[in-house]
């Protein structure tokens with residue numbers, strides 16, 4: 001199996017998601033709103049199955065009193081559901097208020113905004129860059145490029161004018177006079193690396209501004225990168241002033257930290273234990289893109305696992321491996337899935353070890369992977385900051401950040417968030433391991449992985465193309481479809497009876513319209529693992545046909561055994 005799925009399949013998948021009701025653009029009838037998505041009837045089932053699989057596998061079925069394989073000791077898991085809007089001090093102490101930003105650049109010509117680190121990637125995908133490189137016969141990966149003046153002028157006056165009207169060289173030539181002519185002569189008189197060439201084409205030859213690559217959208221002049229905080233602001237109450245300003249949470253994790261003591265005091269959990277939460281998070285992403293991959297509203301599935309500092313390294317390894325395996329077990333091919341340890345430079349300000357679980361999404365350039373989940377060793381950073389105030393790293397340690405008067409810049413709660421072990425009589429601030437997953441990215445990865453096109457025999461045995469979503473049965477939105485072969489001879493009545501019985505246990509679908517082959521293919525397209533057909537033989541011996549989506553194998557079972565058969569095949573509890 002190849003690591004990369006063809007990129008072209010992405011367009012087909014996006015179309016399928018809309019056509020069959022997995023995903024819709026938010027507020028579509030008003031032209032949509034960038035970075036927001038709505039899940040349709042099938043999408044909502046898929047995402048619910050992902051959430052339920054996660055909650056079942058990580059929380060309810062893991063209240064283990066015996067030591068799980070690979071873990072240093074037994075542990076317990078509990079859940080919470082915290083509010084989306086929290087006290088603004090939470091975000092000041094967590095570091096989000098000061099540090100949760102991306103570097104942003106805007107285009108002086110078309111006014112579009114870009115995340116600075118994404119500009120090179122966006123240029124690779126840019127329509128005008130593709131057109132330019134084709135016209136001049138070079139690639140962005142070449143070492144040196146020598147530009148032919150005639151070819152460049154032809155491109156500037158043709159496609160360039162349409163696709164890259166903001167390009168400085170073009171604007172200079174259009175306004176007549178020497179600057180444009182001199183600039184053109186400079187560009188065509190020497191060889192360049194492709195990226196230098198792009199920067200030179202976009203540079204203002206008069207002002208001698210620092211050379212930056214031009215705008216991926218129109219070729220215009222990009223501003224210096226500047227900080228942009230990703231938190232959505234809102235106001236609590238009637239008065240819209242600084243005092244009442246707060247934020248939509250950019251992660252669910254902080255809701256867990258601030259409830260650490262409440263959970264300890266209200267349950268009988270002992271360290272090591274984990275608190276899990278699933279909920280919406282909001283980030284005002286500068287460039288939402290790649291379908292739902294980078295959205296402005298999304299759902300996270302996070303665990304904060306509290307443990308003794310002496311065993312935290314082992315627990316980090318445990319969660320890192322366990323979370324990777326979870327995706328493999330649910331059908332993400334391990335060739336397209338990888339676990340990548342962060343290099344020391346990449347680590348967040350709090351982290352003493354982070355690994356990302358990444359998937360080779362088909363919309364990414366070949367060889368690139370996108371993050372599905374981050375597993376971070378956060379030490380005691382979060383509990384300490386909510387106790388003492390915002391922390392900063394100084395000489396390799398974390399200390400409370402002070403303002404110009406020598407007082408804590410942002411005061412913590414002052415509450416005691418330590419843990420007292422009444423057996424060992426030891427008091428300490430627990431270390432935290434955080435597996436932080438995105439439900440929407442997981443849904444997108446499962447969709448990409450499941451999508452396939454193959455050939456199946458039609459009713460006459462002739463090969464016909466079909467689109468199929470090969471979801472793991474636990475994730476499939478519809479578990480089985482029930483069909484009467486024809487709409488007569490009492491078949492619909494029997495099929496409806498079977499459907500009614502199955503519906504009490506699984507999400508099933510009933511369909512009696514159209515040729516049976518077409519009904520099978522409609523179910524294949526949405527990933528239904530089994531189709532149950534009532535046919536002539538059912539009237540004689542009370543058996544029905546079950547068809548398997550992937551192997552296309554068909555077998556018969558007694559109609560009253562359908563629930564047991566499905567339960568076994570779906571691996572349902």
Ligand code: ATP
Nearest residue numbers: 285293294295298300371372373374436437438441
């Ligand atoms: P990225 O580097 O892609 O912006 P991140 O490292 O900021 O992600 P985390 O803060 O670790 O992400 O969030 C945990 C998980 O939440 C991510 O692994 C991802 O699955 C999900 N997530 C984060 N940002 C988004 C987003 N804008 N849209 C959809 N899912 C997201």
